[in-house]
Amino acid sequence: MTQENMAIVEPQQQLTLSVAIRDDARFANYYAGPNEQVVHELQRQWTTHGEPFIFLWGANGVGCSHLLQAACHYAEGLGHQSVYLPLDELAEYSSAVLDSMEQLPLVALDNIQAVTGNPEWEEALFHLFNRIRDRQGHLLIAADNSPKSIGVNLPDLVSRLTWGMTYQVEPLEDEDKVQALLLRAKRRGLNMGDDVARFILTRGPRDMQGLFDLLDKLDQASLSAQRKLTIPFIKTELDW
Template identity: 30%
Template sequence: MRQMLLDLPGEKPQNLDNFEPGRNTELLALLSQHAYGDKLPLSARFVYCWGEAGAGKSHLLHALNTTASTRLIGPTSPPADFIHAPDIGLYLLDDCDRLSDDLQIAAFGLFNQIREYGGALISSGALPPARLDLREDLRTRLGWGLIYEVHGLTDDEKIAALTLAARTRGFTLATGVLPYLITHFRRDMRSLSAMLDELDQYSLETKRPVTLPLLRELLQRELREQESTLSP
C-alpha cells in the first residue's frame, strides 16, 4: 500500500509523558531518573539506545533536553559542543552512527572526560555498538554502560494508545479508523498522534463523527493539497 508523506503542522513537544512505552518500560524508568537528576551508579551514567527508525530514540533524547544543564549533540553539531563543560550534567548524543570522522574523535574524548570529571551521557544509534561502522575505540565506549534496544510499538499497541488518546480528547473513533490509518499513513507514533489531532479538528469543522469515510476524505484532501504545492 502506498505510504503518504504529509507535512503535519503543530506537532506536540516531545517529552517522556507522551512517549508510549510499550516494551520499553525499564528504559523509560531509567531515563526518568536521569531527567529528575537522581544519583546513579557509574554503570547507569552511560546509556546507549538503539533501534529501527521511528522506534522513538530521538524522541527520548529530545525529551531529556529540557534544562540548561543538558546538551543535545549529534552529526551536525560543532566539535566544540563535544567538549566537557562543568555546567552540563547530561549529554545527549543522537544518531551517533552518522558521526563524521572528526566528530567520532570528539565523541571518544567526551566519553573519557565525562568519566573523569563527572556527568552522564545517553546516546542513540541504529544498531548495537558492536555492529556500528565507527572507530573501534568509540564502539568500545558506547558499550561501556547500559545498552537498551528501543522496541517499536506493535500495531495492537499503537491502536490501544491512539484509542486512549482519542478518549482523553473526548471523541470516539468508529471501528476500522485506526487499522486503516496505521496501514495508509506513516507508522511512527509522533506522526500518527499528529494525524489524530488533525482528524479531531476536521471532525469539528465538518460537524461529522470520526468514521472511516471521514478519515479517507481527510487523507485525500491532504494529499491533493500537498500535490498542489509541488506543482510548478
C-alpha cells in the first residue's frame, strides 16, 4: 500500500494527513464485465480526445474506489502526478484540504456525497472545479448516486458535477464475479480452480470488496497452513 502525505492547514494548527492508496488497485486486476467502457474512458482521459472530467457513481462495493485509485496509478505510470482524496475520511477537516490541489494534473475525489449539504465544502468544491478547468487539469469524482441525487444545495456546483461524462458503474452478475475472483487470485499468484471460486461465491459475501477481502484471508491461511486452496480446506478454515 502506498501513501501520500498532505499538509492540511487548520486555524492555528497544521495537520499532516496520510492518505492510503492500495497498491493492488489497478486496472490490470479489475474485472470490468459490463463496465469496460468506463475503464476505456478512464484510460482515454490522457489522449487528445479524452474527457478531462468524469463522474462515476454506483452502489457500495461495485468498485468506484478501485477505479479512481487505478486511474491514479495509471496516470502516474504516464508521468502525471495525481492525488486521491477519500472525502468520507476528510469530511472532519476544513475544506482547506482542497486548496492548491488544481496544481496536480489529476485530482480524484472519492465519496463526494460525504460532504454535500455542507455549505463550506460545496463552495470549496465549486471553486476547485473552476481552477482545475482554468489549468486544463483532469478531475475524477465518485459517489454513491448520480450528480443530481447526492444532496447538493449549491446550484452552481450541481452544474459543475455534470460538466463532463457521467457513468454508472454496474454491479457484476454472478458469472462475472467468478471471473473477477479468478483474476484476483491469478494476480496474487494463487492457484484457484473455477469450482473453488464458485463455492466461495455461493457461501461468501455478495459484494466484490467483501469477496476480495475473504480471498485475501484465505490466501494468508493457505500460506500459513501450507495447504492448497481447496473446498475442504475452505470449509474447515471458515467453518462452512
